[in-house]
Amino acid sequence: MNQMASVAARPQVLLSSRGRDWSHLYADLLAMPGGPVTVQDSRQTMLSVHVGAPLRVRCRIGDGPREDRLLLHGDIDILPAGASxxxxxxxxxxALVLRLAPDLLPRAAAELGLSRASLAPQVQLRDPRLVHLAWAMRAELSASDASGRLYADSLGMALAVQLLRGEGAPAAAADSGRGLAPAQRRRVAEHIAAHLEDDLSLDAxxxxxxxxxxxxxxLFRHSFGLPVHQYVIRRRVEQAKLLLLQGRMGLAEIALAAGFAHQSHMARSMKRLLGISPAQVRKAAG
Structure with missing residues (x-):
């Protein structure tokens, strides 16, 4: 929310994507103090999702009329880049405030076959799909074992596509179960296996x-039966298990070698997927 020109008192940041390696989408859960808030010539497309009890708000977008309204939990205000x-x-x-990197909407538009990526300002939008994505982002911010960059990339692209579809962009044609071609599947699987320790991105x-x-x-989900980020986590758990059974490295070293952010991240992921801790895996190896 650093684009606010004026606010009665500074909002308190409750949760934030700052410090995380999110590349196209940024999120802050803010405790707003009440009173005036002004955004001038936003450099990024911004979405503000109301969290909590109903609230009376007066607002005006650009040179439009002032509106008095009752804001409900899950209501969304959209302020396109360049708007005030x-x-x-x-x-x-x-409020959960989401900011889209300048290149995200154009990339989504290109994939939808659109010649331009333009949004109109909207206030008090009710869109179940956008809200679902917003709550997924909020959950990711508060998770002790965050899914990481791949998941954030996926959420950001899904958000951009849904915003454009809300503007009348065509939905993708039914895929009828088709997956990646065999050569594509092999290249992707080999690339993931060879770069588990790297910060893999959806773009790459x-x-x-x-x-x-x-x-x-x-297509990836049709081919592998899992979303990309879940598949990568599973492969990292498998790699960590193999290294644990070999017994030649310490737990912290194994976590980094398998691509986890830290040892605790590895332990939580392994417990969730295998039902046992890294120490129990190592003990089972005898």
Whole structure:
């Protein structure tokens, strides 16, 4: 929310993607103090999702009329890049503020076959798909074992596609169960296996397959039976298990070698998928 020109008091950051390696989408859960908020010439497309009890708000987007409205949990305000807006919250509240990197909407538009990526300002939008994505982002911010960059990339692209579809962009044609071609599947699987210790991104894996990110996500799931980020976590758990059974490395070293952020991340992922801890895997090896 660093693009606010004025606010009655500074919001308190409750959760944030800052410090995480999110490349196309940024999120902050903010405790707003109430009173005036002004955004001037936003550099990024911004979404504000109301969290909590109903709240009376007065707002104006650009040169439009002032509106008095009752904001409900899950209501979304959209402020496109370059637009300005004014709000007056009658009481303290909580907002999940999402900001899209400038290149995200154009990339989504290209994959949808659109010549331009334009959005209109909207206030008090009710969109179940957008809200579902927003709550997934909030859960990722608060998770002790965050899924990481791949998951954030996937959420960001899904958000951009849904925003454009809300503007009348055509939905993708039914895929009828088709997956990646055998050569694509092999290249992607080999690339993931060879780079588990790296910070894999959706963009990089899409390029390996020679596809756009949106199409790649769909075809990958048909081919492997899992979303990309879940497949990568499973492969990392498998690699960590193999290294544990070999017994030649310490737990912290194994976690990094398998691509986990730290030893605790490895332990939580292994417990969730295998039902046992790294120490129990090592003990079973005798």
């Amino acid at each position: 807006g004014e709000w007056f919250d009658e009481a303290p509240t909580t 894996l899409s390029r390996v397959a020679g596809l756009g990110a949106t199409q790649f996500k769909t």
